Amino acid sequence: MRDFPSCFGENGVEVADTLCSNTNVSKASQNVVTSIYRCKLLGQSCFVTITWSKNLMGQCLSFEIHDLASFCLCKVDVKPSLFSKRKGSKCLELNRSSKIDFYWDLSLAKFGSGPEPLEGFYFAVVCKGEMVLLIGDLRKEAFKKTNATPALSNAIFISKREHLFGKRVYGTKAQFCNKGQLHDLTILCDTVADADPCLVIHLDSKMVMQVRRLRWKFRGNDTILVDGLPVEVFWDVHNWLHGTTLGSAVFMFQTCFSAEKLWTSQTFSDSYTSPWSCPQSFTESKLSGLGFSLVLYAWKNE
Template identity: 55%
Template sequence: MRDFPSCFGESGVQIADSSSSSSSSSSTHKSAHNLVTCLYQAPLGRGGCWCLITITWTKNLMGQGLGVSVEEGSTNRSLGRLDIKPWLFSKKKGSKSLELGDSKMDVFWDLSSARFGPSPEPLEGFYVAILFDLEMVLLLGDMSKEAYRKTGTSLSRSNTLFVAKKEHLFGKKMYFTKAQFCGNGKVHDIAIECEMVGLNDPCLEIRIDRKRVMQVKRLVWKFRGNHTILVDGVPVEVFWDVHNWLFDPAAGNAVFMFQTSLSADDKLSPWSCSQVFGEAQRHSFSLVLIAWKNE
């Protein structure tokens, strides 16, 4: 798979091609594990323009890190980027500003009390607030009151849409993450299980909140495919590509994508996500998971 933000910059993401070739080094694999990328579509100023905001959470031996980049929605032209260095050597709360042509972006963050799981993305005890021309367009985290007080803004309805998320997972046969498939809906636990060792006929299972929603038998013949499940009453198209797990263990990864499908017109072709962006009422969300097998 190509780099996640650039894929959506072209309004699509190919997942038939796995995340790396068999020539990738194990160090590259490990660095990729500590990366979560989220993509948002947000209004830019008051002229009816919109932009893409990419939030990147990272983790390495030096500590945690946060990156914010902005692209113009209609042209995918980069408008700017802010990087907050690993927190071992920088403040865990603060603010930075960036000029975006005729607009100004302010980023406020407080991660001093943030709590983390295995992922570099914090679970709770934090906020990240992004303002365009002193108007809040994106607020992440559970400390909203503190964010509004710090930024001097008031609670307002935001037209920002959570478009996509890419996350790297690793394990021996079990892979876990969480996802929110629609608006302010429930956050669901996702589990992917696939046992390869010593099995002539490996099987793939996917569970949502501990309930099995999908099972793929004869995986050697069905190493790529797609299947529709229902989550919160919304159709979700699940794509999988476990070719590397079966036939190229040196590459080490498999690719899974969960794509909400709100209407028949949003139905995807087997290996591409086209028309990621559209009208809000037809908005769809994509979750891309890169699963690496531990040695």
Template identity: 50%
Template sequence: MKDFPSCFGENGVQVADSSSSSSSSSANKSAPQNLVTCVYQYDSRTFSGFITVTWIKYLMGQGLSIAVESPANECLCKADMKPWLFSKRKGFKRFVVNSATVDIYWDLSSAKFGSSPEPLEGFYLAVAFDQELCLLLGDSQHKAYRKIDSKPPISTATFVAKREHVFGKRLYNSRAQFHDKGELHDLRIEHDHSKKFDNSLVMYIDKKKVLQVTHLKWKFRGNQNISVDGISIEVYWDVHSWLFGTIHDKAIFLFRTRFPGEKLATLPSPHSCPAILRTKDTESQAYGFSLVLCAWRNE
């Protein structure tokens, strides 16, 4: 198992994580930005590897980063739409990589956003390799097809990982799908710290309790298997920073699909967020899906 592509890292999108300093002023200066990062595995006639799409929500507006990587984690090209340039909410960028072309198209001029940095509707984002469309996101695909002169794809990119920052005092909410094109589920994590010596953690999927951990001060790291959509999901948690860090520290929750017979992995260090692993079934050559939630405590 390897780390996800280097463009997927925090520095790749210039994100500031919380400092471990006890100074509240320092913590405020390094407060985390609200972002969602999605990773797609692609395989075209001329390219194979990963596409990383990061949606960022700044105080001054929305930001967007798209990176293309080879299977060896080499960043082939990267496009950043910073918020002060984001007034131009649609555009096109072309890169030439090893005599081949990478075209990136986006149109967010009519996009609608909620609390998450990801747009809800009214947009498209497309990536093509040598005019072969490999990734198309959004609900305005008819606009994309009119804009893009593209060959039919051999196969579209597969959604293999997602990392999201969530914020709260006791409740942390998200929406998640646990495999490519899977059903969206409501995910809720509750941290009960009202009892001084018996913190607890409860996790719900679509209002159904799927995991409960008591005595967190002794079980602040662990893992447990659950089932979602008939798929085996291994859940890892590391809430050490919640219990023993500053009020601005984050906990890490990792959800990853398990292939039959696969051995359990160890949760990576919480300080290396995003803590996502790429796993591969050697028989089917398929990639499993991983979801990481970085849960920041606001008090």
């Protein structure tokens, strides 16, 4: 989790990822989506990181488990030669008395332009017969294959990082709370034709944020409401407007769980109120001490 951007100050976002400063990074190496989940493993909290990637050799999948001190407990890389089989499993020993099983099936998976499957798949983590983590829409198939029982504590989706490509429009799917609705997120910015560019963000075709005079406000933050929750939006488009070398703009969507943010958003942002809500997910995330972060790197196509 250390390579995610860290935001500070009231009007700024500082980016700490090496990809943003490396001008020689190929598009293939940027074709990566990383998701992090917080789970319970043998009674202890841990983080499961799943990375989908695509390069000249084909699609890859890797997953690793860290404890709260960022110590790596285990890691598995599914290389293109194995990934081509589209389904498989892997068993690793955590210690002398415990092992962990990984299962995946992408034989029916449907992919979009990115490396992450959209539907028709499952990825499962099982420990001592308990389903620690299950992602994908083929849930019945996953339970049948693994013979696992549902976990007493549900896994929580806490962060995602991905790369987007476009000329003026950048789109992706986004889920801002655990088990919440999947939304269409679109970022629109024309930095060439317009002498005074404007940044616009749409959620499910509805405009939720607009930043004018972007050349002066190339870094900043604002708060919107999504699924009834306040979401703070950080942006840094300096590389688009003032950079001398090719680089990405960075956007971070961070759910806010402070009472002050919630009250302020509901009071002053009524126009952004969404008909959807996820109070259970709000409670689970609040009790865990973690919100959700979506980090997007937007690269301009030449």
